[in-house]
Amino acid sequence: xxxxxxxxxxVQHAKQIRKRCLTMAFNCGGSAHLGGGLSLVEAxxxxxxxxxxxxxxxxxxxxxxxxxxxxxxxxxxxxxxxAEFGIVDPQLLMDTFMQNGSDFIAHPVxxxxxxxxxxSGSLGQGISMAVGLALAAKKKGYPYQTYVLCGNGESNExxxxxxxxxxxxxxLDNFTMFLDNNHMQSDGHSPEVxxxxxxxxxxxxxxxxxxxxxxxxxxxxxxxxxxxxxxxGKPKAIVGNTIKGKGVNFMENNNEWHHNRLTKxxxxxxxxxxxxxx
Amino acid sequence: MIQITKRDAKLWSRLGARxxxxxxxxEMARQRDDFYVMSAxxxxxxxxxKFREEFPDRFINSGIAEQNLIGVxxxxxxxxxxxxASSFAPFVTMRACEQVRMNMGYMQLNIKTVGLGSGLIMAxxxxxxxxxxxxxxxxxxxGLTVVNPADGVEIMKTxxxxxxxxxxxxxxxxxxxxxxMVHEGDIDFQIGKAIKIRxxxxxxxxxxxxxxYNAKKAAEILAGKGFEASVIDMHTIKPIDKEAVxxxxxxxxxxxxxxxxxxxxxxxxxxxxxxxxxxxPAQLMLGIKDxxxxxxxxxxxxxxCRLTGEQIAEDIEAALET
Numbered sequence: 289x290x291x292x293x294x295x296x297x298x299v300q301h302a303k304q305i306r307k308r309c310l311t312m313a314f315n316c317g318g319s320a321h322l323g324g325g326l327s328l329v330e331a332x333x334x335x336x337x338x339x340x341x342x343x344x345x346x347x348x349x350x351x352x353x354x355x356x357x358x359x360x361x362x363x364x365x366x367x368x369x370x371a372e373f374g375i376v377d378p379q380l381l382m383d384t385f386m387q388n389g390s391d392f393i394a395h396p397v398x399x400x401x402x403x404x405x406x407x408s409g410s411l412g413q414g415i416s417m418a419v420g421l422a423l424a425a426k427k428k429g430y431p432y433q434t435y436v437l438c439g440n441g442e443s444n445e446x447x448x449x450x451x452x453x454x455x456x457x458x459x460l461d462n463f464t465m466f467l468d469n470n471h472m473q474s475d476g477h478s479p480e481v482x483x484x485x486x487x488x489x490x491x492x493x494x495x496x497x498x499x500x501x502x503x504x505x506x507x508x509x510x511x512x513x514x515x516x517x518x519x520x521g522k523p524k525a526i527v528g529n530t531i532k533g534k535g536v537n538f539m540e541n542n543n544e545w546h547h548n549r550l551t552k553x554x555x556x557x558x559x560x561x562x563x564x565x566x
Numbered sequence: 567m568i569q570i571t572k573r574d575a576k577l578w579s580r581l582g583a584r585x586x587x588x589x590x591x592x593e594m595a596r597q598r599d600d601f602y603v604m605s606a607x608x609x610x611x612x613x614x615x616k617f618r619e620e621f622p623d624r625f626i627n628s629g630i631a632e633q634n635l636i637g638v639x640x641x642x643x644x645x646x647x648x649x650x651a652s653s654f655a656p657f658v659t660m661r662a663c664e665q666v667r668m669n670m671g672y673m674q675l676n677i678k679t680v681g682l683g684s685g686l687i688m689a690x691x692x693x694x695x696x697x698x699x700x701x702x703x704x705x706x707x708x709g710l711t712v713v714n715p716a717d718g719v720e721i722m723k724t725x726x727x728x729x730x731x732x733x734x735x736x737x738x739x740x741x742x743x744x745x746x747m748v749h750e751g752d753i754d755f756q757i758g759k760a761i762k763i764r765x766x767x768x769x770x771x772x773x774x775x776x777x778x779y780n781a782k783k784a785a786e787i788l789a790g791k792g793f794e795a796s797v798i799d800m801h802t803i804k805p806i807d808k809e810a811v812x813x814x815x816x817x818x819x820x821x822x823x824x825x826x827x828x829x830x831x832x833x834x835x836x837x838x839x840x841x842x843x844x845x846x847p848a849q850l851m852l853g854i855k856d857x858x859x860x861x862x863x864x865x866x867x868x869x870x871c872r873l874t875g876e877q878i879a880e881d882i883e884a885a886l887e888t
Binding site (some may be wrong): 406407408415421427428453 | 623626628637638640645664665667669673
């Protein structure tokens with residue numbers, strides 16, 4: 289398959305993932321983090337559908353690539369990708385998301401057999417674990433790659449920067465951070481909350497990351513960025529400028545959909561919009 | 567197994583808690599290669615200098631970044647590897663508290679955090695550096711084991727036991743150079759199993775860390791006044807040894823002594839356990855009385871908190887009279 293064909297196929301997967309996000313959110317009957325779950329869909333699609341080897345569940349620990357969702361509230365796009373690429377049973381996910389006793393709640397709970405490498409939900413922590421995973425691979429000669437997805441709101445946490453400093457310090461060229469920079473957060477537009485969301489590329493470069501800044505909802509750019517090799521001894525960061533609520537016009541850049549409940553009408557409307565897209 | 571002689575016990579007492587921890591890590595590293603050791607820019611203060619020299623690949627510095635210390639330890643521990651991570655007690659337990667809660671509590675990853683200079687030993691450095699609440703804070707996190715060894719021998723035994731203990735735990739190090747010697751040689755040490763230091767029919771003094779020695783001293787003073795006190799070294803404050811407590815339930819008075827706040831630590835652990843029992847002795851909780859003591863020498867602080875052997879005996883005697 290050529291790169292073009294791969295990308296075309298990934299676009300179709302992303303569409304399915306978004307639909308699954310909406311269906312999960314609607315089925316659960318309560319509020320879900322839709323905005324931040326939809327902005328990261330292209331990153332999840334490229335990682336699980338192309339870059340990582342995680343669909344082969346027989347790989348031993350030291351070979352299987354690691355992914356940590358540091359912005360734990362991004363579960364919709366994350367779980368939907370796990371289902372889309374055969375890591376979890378889509379029906380189980382649809383039936384149990386946010387239900388009592390479920391393995392799939394609003395923030396990931398560690399369960400490696402379901403591809404959930406880490407419990408998260410407390411912001412600014414997953415990235416440190418990812419640094420530890422990448423460092424362990426360096427120390428022990430494990431071939432896996434480590435990927436972590438952080439949010440721009442999450443990056444208000446000082447601990448994100450402790451982790452970034454150490455990723456550079458340990459020379460982790462087996463570590464890739466995707467910053468889902470949707471320029472929004474719980475209280476609204478990031479520039480009105482803590483105005484640093486246009487500074488991440490400079491900050492990460494200054495620390496010593498190899499940084500690639502892209503449109504994080506453009507499948508080709510996301511694909512190319514993940515396929516760009518590391519520089520020797522340097523961690524890699526992809527600053528993906530994304531749109532919160534991407535794919536559904538009434539959710540895009542609208543913070544009412546940071547965490548909200550989908551009515552039947554809204555759900556049908558949103559599904560139709562996704563269907564109508566090429 | 568580390569062979570412990572009286573000479574070792576004396577040496578570790580002289581070195582103090584921190585240096586003994588470093589020595590224990592070095593000894594274990596020479597015997598096995600299945601753990602890593604981390605520090606938050608306190609290699610020197612953790613007595614880990616020799617370890618780092620001999621095993622540079624097994625030592626990882628996080629810099630002064632305790633949250634990241636625990637987070638990185640979690641990543642390293644994901645494949646089951648045992649990670650020792652140390653910093654001063656308040657920093658590793660409270661600055662990084664939520665990292666401990668998520669990674670060691672919620673995810674049960676195999677990390678051993680080590681709180682250096684806990685209790686009041688940081689003396690003139692002030693309360694910013696004391697370990698007053700660290701043991702309590704760690705104890706309330708579900709699934710965490712908390713050990714506060716009584717002396718150098720127990721520090722060595724705890725580190726050795728932790729190497730074969732695939733669960734998250736907090737090692738609370740109280741006492742400095744000139745650490746009192748409770749044990750003069752090898753002991754049978756198990757996590758969660760208290761050690762009976764002395765038998766006595768009237769009172770039971772249950773203590774941890776440096777206070778085991780002072781409890782013993784208090785028991786000797788009380789014996790001179792006609793009160794026989796047993797002394798129980800409850801080095802593991804979570805989970806506490808219920809059997810050891812049950813054996814003391816016929817005493818007139820149960821006393822807990824800890825170089826820590828009386829809120830949430832050993833005293834609370836005992837109270838939580840015995841509260842539902844219909845027949846139980848009164849409990850006297852000795853420790854730091856929900857306050858930040860005024861800084862001064864270690865001895866000055868112990869006296870201020872009424873934690874010397876003499877003061878413990880006085881307070882027990884007063885409690886018996888009321």
